[in-house]
Structures are given as structure tokens and as C-alpha cells.
Amino acid sequence: MPELSEARPDGGSNGTALKIDCDVHPGVPTVEALMPYMDDYWVDEFRNRQIDGLEIATYPPNAPLSCRPDWRRDGERPGADRDQLSDVVLDTFGSDIAICNPVYGGLVALSEQMAAVLCRATNCWIAEQWLDRDPRLRSSIVVPAQNPILAAEEIERCAADARFVQIMLLVANELLLGRQYYWPIYEAAQKHGLPICIHAGSMYRYPTTPSGWPSHYLQDYAATPQLFTAQMQNLMSEGALARFPGITFVLAESGISWLPPYMWRASRTWKGVRGEVPWIKRAPSAEVRDRFRVTLQPFDVTDDHDRIEKLVEQIGGEHMLLFSSDFPHWQFDGDDPVPSAMPEHLVRKMRTDNPLSIYTRLREDK
Amino acid sequence: MVQSERRLKRGRQGEFVSKHVVARVEDIGPGERRVVTVRNRPIVIFNLDGEFFGLLNRCPHQAASLSQGIQAGFAIAEVPGTERCIRRGEFIRCPWHGWEYDIRTGQSWCDPESILVRRFKVERVPGSELVKGPFVAETVEVSTDEEYIYVEA
Amino acid sequence: MSVRETILQTVEGSPGREFIIDSDIHPEPYSPQSFRERLPARWREHCETYGDPQRGPYAALTGYPRYIPRTSRRDAWPSNGGLPGSDLELMREQHLDRHGVALGVLEPLGQGSWTRNLELMGAVCSALNEWQLEDFVAHEPRLKASIVVPMEDAPAAVAEIRKHADNRDFVQVQMNSLSEEPFGRRKYWPIYEEAVSHGLPVGIHVGGSTGARTGGGWPSYYNEEHYSLVNSTQAHLTSLVLEGVFEHFPALKVILIEGGIAWTPALSTRLDRLWSRLGSEVPHCRKPPSEYVKANVFFSTQPMEEPENPEDLLQIFADIGWNNILYASDYPHWDYDDPEYAFKAPLSVEQKRKIMFDNALSVYRLD
Numbered sequence: 001m002p003e004l005s006e007a008r009p010d011g012g013s014n015g016t017a018l019k020i021d022c023d024v025h026p027g028v029p030t031v032e033a034l035m036p037y038m039d040d041y042w043v044d045e046f047r048n049r050q051i052d053g054l055e056i057a058t059y060p061p062n063a064p065l066s067c068r069p070d071w072r073r074d075g076e077r078p079g080a081d082r083d084q085l086s087d088v089v090l091d092t093f094g095s096d097i098a099i100c101n102p103v104y105g106g107l108v109a110l111s112e113q114m115a116a117v118l119c120r121a122t123n124c125w126i127a128e129q130w131l132d133r134d135p136r137l138r139s140s141i142v143v144p145a146q147n148p149i150l151a152a153e154e155i156e157r158c159a160a161d162a163r164f165v166q167i168m169l170l171v172a173n174e175l176l177l178g179r180q181y182y183w184p185i186y187e188a189a190q191k192h193g194l195p196i197c198i199h200a201g202s203m204y205r206y207p208t209t210p211s212g213w214p215s216h217y218l219q220d221y222a223a224t225p226q227l228f229t230a231q232m233q234n235l236m237s238e239g240a241l242a243r244f245p246g247i248t249f250v251l252a253e254s255g256i257s258w259l260p261p262y263m264w265r266a267s268r269t270w271k272g273v274r275g276e277v278p279w280i281k282r283a284p285s286a287e288v289r290d291r292f293r294v295t296l297q298p299f300d301v302t303d304d305h306d307r308i309e310k311l312v313e314q315i316g317g318e319h320m321l322l323f324s325s326d327f328p329h330w331q332f333d334g335d336d337p338v339p340s341a342m343p344e345h346l347v348r349k350m351r352t353d354n355p356l357s358i359y360t361r362l363r364e365d366k
Numbered sequence: 367m368v369q370s371e372r373r374l375k376r377g378r379q380g381e382f383v384s385k386h387v388v389a390r391v392e393d394i395g396p397g398e399r400r401v402v403t404v405r406n407r408p409i410v411i412f413n414l415d416g417e418f419f420g421l422l423n424r425c426p427h428q429a430a431s432l433s434q435g436i437q438a439g440f441a442i443a444e445v446p447g448t449e450r451c452i453r454r455g456e457f458i459r460c461p462w463h464g465w466e467y468d469i470r471t472g473q474s475w476c477d478p479e480s481i482l483v484r485r486f487k488v489e490r491v492p493g494s495e496l497v498k499g500p501f502v503a504e505t506v507e508v509s510t511d512e513e514y515i516y517v518e519a
Numbered sequence: 520m521s522v523r524e525t526i527l528q529t530v531e532g533s534p535g536r537e538f539i540i541d542s543d544i545h546p547e548p549y550s551p552q553s554f555r556e557r558l559p560a561r562w563r564e565h566c567e568t569y570g571d572p573q574r575g576p577y578a579a580l581t582g583y584p585r586y587i588p589r590t591s592r593r594d595a596w597p598s599n600g601g602l603p604g605s606d607l608e609l610m611r612e613q614h615l616d617r618h619g620v621a622l623g624v625l626e627p628l629g630q631g632s633w634t635r636n637l638e639l640m641g642a643v644c645s646a647l648n649e650w651q652l653e654d655f656v657a658h659e660p661r662l663k664a665s666i667v668v669p670m671e672d673a674p675a676a677v678a679e680i681r682k683h684a685d686n687r688d689f690v691q692v693q694m695n696s697l698s699e700e701p702f703g704r705r706k707y708w709p710i711y712e713e714a715v716s717h718g719l720p721v722g723i724h725v726g727g728s729t730g731a732r733t734g735g736g737w738p739s740y741y742n743e744e745h746y747s748l749v750n751s752t753q754a755h756l757t758s759l760v761l762e763g764v765f766e767h768f769p770a771l772k773v774i775l776i777e778g779g780i781a782w783t784p785a786l787s788t789r790l791d792r793l794w795s796r797l798g799s800e801v802p803h804c805r806k807p808p809s810e811y812v813k814a815n816v817f818f819s820t821q822p823m824e825e826p827e828n829p830e831d832l833l834q835i836f837a838d839i840g841w842n843n844i845l846y847a848s849d850y851p852h853w854d855y856d857d858p859e860y861a862f863k864a865p866l867s868v869e870q871k872r873k874i875m876f877d878n879a880l881s882v883y884r885l886d
Contacts, residue, residue, distance in 0.1 A: 211698045261781035273742050279445050434594035
């Protein structure tokens with residue numbers, strides 16, 4: 001792996017360090033938009049059965065969280081306007097590169113085949129309709145986790161395009177993500193040096209809490225960190241981290257402040273039951289610091305300089321945060337996704353150094 | 367009968383130590399352990415295949431008596447499917463929170479650099495040597511025909 | 520004399536001695552069979568024939584086999600052959616006498632109370648309540664009981680509370696965290712109404728049997744299952760606040776037991792943020808969620824989180840509120856927290872006194 005200082009591009013658009021937004025959400029307007037990337041059978045299926053409305057349950061299009069009020073466009077899906085995304089995310093927020101995470105129905109479909117068709121079409125659509133039109137955009141590969149073999153094939157197909165810089169999975173699927181069932185996905189990821197982004201969002205295969213279904217969307221979204229902790233525990237416990245040492249896992253739209261108490265509790269438990277999972281060779285808190293990164297928004301920490309410094313120290317240091325706006329989700333107001341009290345040394349790290357250190361494809365491409 | 371002579375010398379940490387006869391070798395069989403009190407400190411003596419080791423009988427975490435735990439091997443694995451057990455019986459697990467300590471070194475597995483149980487030197491000595499001193503044998507009747515265990519503390 | 524007065528008298532009678540209140544002690548029967556003998560013949564036979572069907576893969580074992588037998592300290596097995604937690608003499612020696620426990624709240628677990636069969640659940644809970652009094656409280660006045668309720672059958676739960684409500688040996692109502700629904704859902708509200716009417720707080724202790732342990736499916740290892748208990752506690756806290764329980768029952772006090780506590784400030788902050796965006800979905804929730812948490816919810820400490828930097832706990836305790844934290848030992852379980860060593864952070868005398876004693880004195884029904 002080349003040294004960062006050698007590999008870092010000479011500069012971004014403003015002549016200084018490259019700034020990277022690690023989580024933005026282009027909206028698929030309708031299933032119609034994906035039809036150019038499907039074969040006739042599937043075009044007919046969607047058209048003749050009038051199947052549409054494949055936005056995932058985690059982001060009801062009209063829910064306040066799904067789109068910041070001033071970014072809403074009448075009659076359009078959140079994030080569907082390409083010019084708006086470039087204007088806001090790149091120009092206003094001052095980023096040179098943004099990584100797209102298109103969250104759409106293929107990720108949650110009950111039919112494996114429909115899942116695969118939609119994910120493939122989504123990747124094609126992103127490449128042609130977004131990446132081709134704005135050279136500052138990059139994307140995650142969305143994959144049908146419902147069928148890891150098909151997912152691995154889709155990774156192979158997309159990996160040839162260097163603008164795909166990571167693989168995205170939702171945080172709640174049919175099985176927990178450490179299970180060997182998913183390892184074909186990780187084989188492909190490791191082979192191509194692609195990080196795995198675990199993003200908020202659920203297939204809704206199980207009640208959203210261990211104690212059943214709550215009544216409200218708010219509670220489901222509030223419980224998102226619980227899903228992340230479950231995946232982290234499982235990735236360690238099943239030996240997936242041990243088996244794929246080359247993969248960095250990015251926690252996207254997870255929130256951050258839940259991490260320290262999770263790390264402490266997980267480490268305390270591990271000290272007592274280590275022999276059950278002997279492939280976990282160090283405390284979970286150490287695994288987290290080494291193998292995971294976390295995106296900035298939603299920034300769920302009190303906007304206070306000392307508290308932010310303390311939190312970053314607790315989760316493992318300034319290498320942990322990746323800048324993200326989470327556009328168009330309504331996580332903050334105003335023109336700066338960086339909280340006002342964020343220490344300056346962390347800003348530089350999260351906007352440039354940290355993304356470049358894990359997204360190798362951003363280093364190679366100048 | 368033995369000559370009890372207390373002659374202090376410096377231990378590893380610079381404090382004064384002396385040699386205390388605590389048991390006959392045959393009192394603690396292979397795989398067995400026994401708690402003794404030396405200079406008011408509870409020390410658990412282990413017999414690992416004829417070699418003797420001593421640890422302070424107090425977990426550094428929350429002060430549980432280690433002697434109440436189980437002796438087990440150490441589980442290792444690279445990935446699932448490769449797990450195996452090494453050095454059976456050479457680790458003591460705290461009876462409360464299950465922290466594992468290497469009986470030979472007192473080192474914890476969970477955090478070997480900063481968490482360890484205090485170790486005491488334990489040796490065998492024939493009774494015929496014992497009578498020459500310098501040893502403290504306050505609780506053990508010593509005979510020249512037998513072999514003994516002493517703790518340096 | 521009230522329970523509170525008795526406790527205070529004990530304390531005043533031994534100046535210089537430190538006393539504590541323990542919000543989580545687990546009594547056990549001599550053996551599972553010996554407890555079963557307390558059930559009516561109909562249910563005893565049922566259990567012998569069918570077991571107590573829960574929601575897991577084995578007929579008579581949890582789906583996540585424990586790492587240590589009976590989830591208990593290895594030094595807590597009585598010499599008489601009974602289960603850990605069954606022998607009062609040993610409990611006194613290892614915990615009550617040793618640490619100056621002035622009041623210990625019993626939290627019976629399992630014994631069939633986690634079954635799917637509602638009638639069996641009711642029968643077991645009734646037996647658990649009688650048993651706590653007869654085998655423990657009657658012999659050891661420092662111990663007080665919890666009214667264990669068949670929580671998935673609210674009318675039966677209400678009847679069970681009513682049956683014991685006048686008995687001052689019961690100091691709280693107890694539910695367990697792995698439930699069919701989050702505890703804010705309406706089916707549980709009659710339980711809260713009844714508890715409040717008797718001035719009883721509701722303790723929610725981790726454990727039980729439910730569906731998938733995470734929203735992303737079933738974990739494989741005990742190493743994971745142990746963490747899912749934290750998640751179930753978080754789910755109940757969220758649900759109680761956002762479904763309006765505290766708005767409707769402002770006098771209700773809830774104690775979250777063994778679910779960890781360090782996550783609370785982070786969750787409260789997260790809920791406040793979401794409420795500011797999505798409040799229109801929960802118009803009955805009129806205050807920021809964190810205000811309900813501060814006013815109505817208490818947290819028992821064990822298993823105490825252990826930050827690398829122990830002082831970090833001080834900020835967390837302050838954020839939770841020094842009045843909202845109750846010491847718990849979890850005796851005789853393996854993740855027992857010794858009152859002398861559990862708190863690695865330097866607490867002031869006053870802070871320690873609140874956590875170890877004062878807060879509990881005002882949370883439980885001790886009048």
C-alpha cells in the first residue's frame with residue numbers, strides 16, 4: 001500500500017487537501033428510471049403489475065427525517081435532483097468528492113431475483129446517470145444480501161469501474177452479517193480492497209427490537225444503533241473480522257455516541273467468555289478501533305468542544321470519524337455539516353486523511 | 367524437628383522476603399492447588415505436573431479468590447473451525463468474571479501487559495536441606511525424609 | 520415501624536459502619552424440582568410432561584448455553600448441594616453481612632415464568648411470590664420481595680399485584696425485559712396503573728424469552744446474547760417514553776435492572792434530537808424524552824461498564840443524574856459487582872452515598 005503522503009492527490013478544487021463526503025443519498029425517482037438497466041422480462045413485470053413505490057421502510061419519503069425541509073422538491077423523491085445534490089453537497093458544503101449510497105428497494109426485496117435485478121439496475125443507473133455526469137461523484141456498490149452469491153457476482157461486475165469505492169449493506173438483514181453465509185461478499189470485498197459500508201436501514205425481517213415491535217417509526221430509527229451493535233458483535237463472534245483482515249467496516253448513518261458504552265460492555269463480556277469465541281484475540285474495543293470507522297452525521301453528541309474530544313478519545317482517536325452530510329436526510333440545519341464545536345484537527349482528519357486511508361480507490365485516482 | 371530461622375533478604379520488588387515452608391510435596395498432588403497464608407497474604411499454590419507455582423489469591427479486578435475458580439486450558443483459534451485447547455490445566459479462571467490467568471506467570475490473558483496477579487516463587491526442597499535453613503516453618507512439621515514446598519514471600 | 524424506619528434504625532444503631540442497599544439479588548430454590556413442588560398439581564404435571572415452552576430451540580435449555588454454570592459465581596454454590604442463591608447462610612456470609620446490606624431487593628428469575636403459556640406463567644408467578652416470602656423474607660428481614668407478574672396477561676398481573684399490594688414485604692413490581700412487545704404498548708398499561716395506585720415502582724430486569732434477539736436476526740453466541748439484553752432494556756426505555764406511559768402515569772417510577780447504564784445519556788440525546796424532528800408522530804409526548812427519563816427512570820449499576828479511563832464514568836453519572844442511580848450486586852451471578860471494587864471512578868462521599876443507599880431509600884416502596 002503506498003504511503004498516504006505520496007498517494008494523496010496534489011489538491012482538490014481549491015488547491016488544498018481533497019475533501020470527501022462519505023455518505024450522500026441520490027434518490028431513485030421511480031422504478032421506471034431503472035428500466036433501461038433491466039431485461040425485458042423485468043421491465044414487463046414492473047410495468048404490467050404496476051409495481052412501484054420501492055422506497056425502503058426505513059426512509060418513508062415524506063417523513064421529516066428523509067428530507068430536510070429546504071431540500072424538498074414538489075413531486076420529487078428526496079435526493080432525486082442531480083443538480084441539487086451537486087450544488088448542496090459539493091459546492092455549498094465544500095467537498096471535492098462525494099460517495100453515493102443509493103438506498104432503494106433491491107436491498108430489501110423478499111424475492112432474491114428481484115433484489116438482484118434492482119441492485120444491478122441501481123448500480124448501472126448510478127454509473128450512467130450520476131457518476132458519468134459529475135466527475136466528483138463516487139458510489140458504493142449496492143448488493144442483494146438476500147443472495148450472497150449473486151451479491152458477489154455484482155461486486156465482481158462493478159469492481160471493474162474504479163468509481164465504485166466500497167460495498168454497501170444494510171444494518172438489518174435476514175441473518176446477522178458475520179455469518180459464513182455472507183462470506184462470499186467479503187471474499188469479493190477483500191479481493192478488490194473495498195471497504196464494507198454498513199448503512200442504517202432494515203429489511204424488516206424481524207421485530208425492530210429484541211422486545212418486539214414498537215408503535216412508531218421514531219422508535220425504529222432510534223433503535224438503529226442497537227442494530228449496529230448487534231452486527232459488530234456478530235462480525236467479531238462469527239470470526240468474520242478474523243477471516244477477512246483486509247476489510248475495513250464503515251458504520252454509516254449510525255450515530256456515534258453509543259459507541260463507547262457498547263465498547264466497554266462488549267469488552268467486559270468478552271473478558272469473561274473469551275473461550276467461546278477464541279478467534280477474537282483482543283478486546284472488542286480494540287477491534288472497533290482497528291477495523292471500524294464511523295460517519296459524522298447524524299452527529300448525536302452535544303455540540304461541545306470538550307465532549308467531542310472526549311468521545312473521539314473513547315472511540316479510539318482521530319482516525320475514527322469520516323465526514324458525511326447524509327444529504328438529503330434532515331440531520332442538521334444550515335450550510336455546514338460539521339458541528340460548530342468540532343475541534344479543527346478532527347475536521348481535517350475526517351474530511352481528508354481518514355477517508356483517503358480506507359478508500360484506496362480515491363488515492364489512486366487523481 | 368526443624369530449625370526455624372528467619373533470615374530476611376530482598377525480593378524482586380525490593381521488599382524483604384523470607385522462605386516459608388508451607389506443605390509437604392505430597393500434600394498437593396499434580397493438578398491440585400491449596401491456599402496458604404504467608405505473612406498475612408493468601409497465596410494459592412498450584413502443582414502443574416510436579417512444578418509448583420504460587421499466586422496471590424486475589425483477582426486484581428474485583429478481589430475474588432482465584433482458588434475458587436476452575437483450572438482450564440487455553441482456547442485458541444485463528445478462525446471458526448480451527449479452535450483447540452492448549453496447556454490444559456495451566457490457567458486459572460476467576461470464579462466471578464471469568465478472567466483467565468496463566469498460572470506460570472500470573473499474567474492475565476485479557477490484558478497481559480497491565481493486568482497480572484502477583485506471583486510468588488515456590489520451590490521444592492528436601493527435608494534434609496530444610497534443617498540447614500534459612501526457612502520458616504511455622505505450620506509444617508518437617509522431617510528429613512520428606513520433600514517440602516516453600517514460598518518466598 | 521415502616522421498612523424505611525427499620526433500615527434507618529439499623530444504620531443509626533451501628534455508627535461508623537457503612538451500609539448499602541442492593542437493588543438486585545437473585546434468590547434460587549434448592550433445585551428446579553423443589554420449586555416445582557410448590558406449583559398446583561395440574562401445573563406440576565404439565566411441567567413434568569411438557570416443560571415450560573419458551574421461544575428457543577431446546578426443550579429444557581436456553582438457546583444460548585451459559586459460559587458458567589447457572590450463570591453463577593463459582594464460589595456461590597452452597598455445600599448442601601443446592602443452587603447458588605438458595606442458601607441464606609452463604610448469602611449472608613458472602614454478601615449481606617460482608618458488605619453491610621441493609622436492604623436487598625429480591626429479583627426471582629425464570630422457574631417457568633418466561634413460558635409462552637399464559638396460565639402457567641400466572642401459576643409460576645404466584646408461586647414465586649409466596650416462595651420469596653416463605654423461604655427468604657421470613658428468615659431474613661433485610662431481604663424484601665418483588666411482586667413478579669405474568670406480564671403478558673395484564674388482568675392476571677393486576678390481580679397478582681392486588682393480592683400482595685398491602686404486604687410491605689413487597690417493595691416493587693417486577694417484569695422481565697425480553698417481552699412480546701415493548702413495554703410502552705397499551706397491553707401493559709393496566710400493570711402500571713395498578714403499581715402506581717399502590718406506590719410500587721416497577722423494576723424491569725433483563726432476561727426472558729422472546730423472538731429474534733436483534734432486529735437483524737438471531738445471534739449465534741452467548742458473547743452476543745449477553746449484549747442483546749442491553750438492547751432490550753434500551754427498547755423499553757424508548758418505548759415507555761415515546762408511547763406516552765410517563766405522560767399518562769407521571770407518578771410511575773421505573774427501575775431498569777442489569778441492562779447497563781453508560782448508554783443512557785447517549786440514548787437520551789438521540790431521542791431528544793429525533794423528537795425535535797419527528798415529534799408530530801408522537802404528539803402525546805409533550806416534553807423532550809430526556810425529561811421523562813430524568814423524572815421517572817432509575818438505573819441499577821451492575822454490570823458496571825468499565826471505561827479504559829475510569830474517570831469517564833463521572834461525566835456519565837452526572838448526565839444520568841446522581842439521584843437516578845442504584846447500586847446492584849447481582850448476587851450470586853457471575854457478573855457480580857462487589858460494592859467495594861465495582862466503581863473504579865473516584866466518587867465523593869456524597870455521590871457514593873446516593874448510589875449505595877439514599878436513592879434506593881426513596882425509590883422503593885418502604886413506607
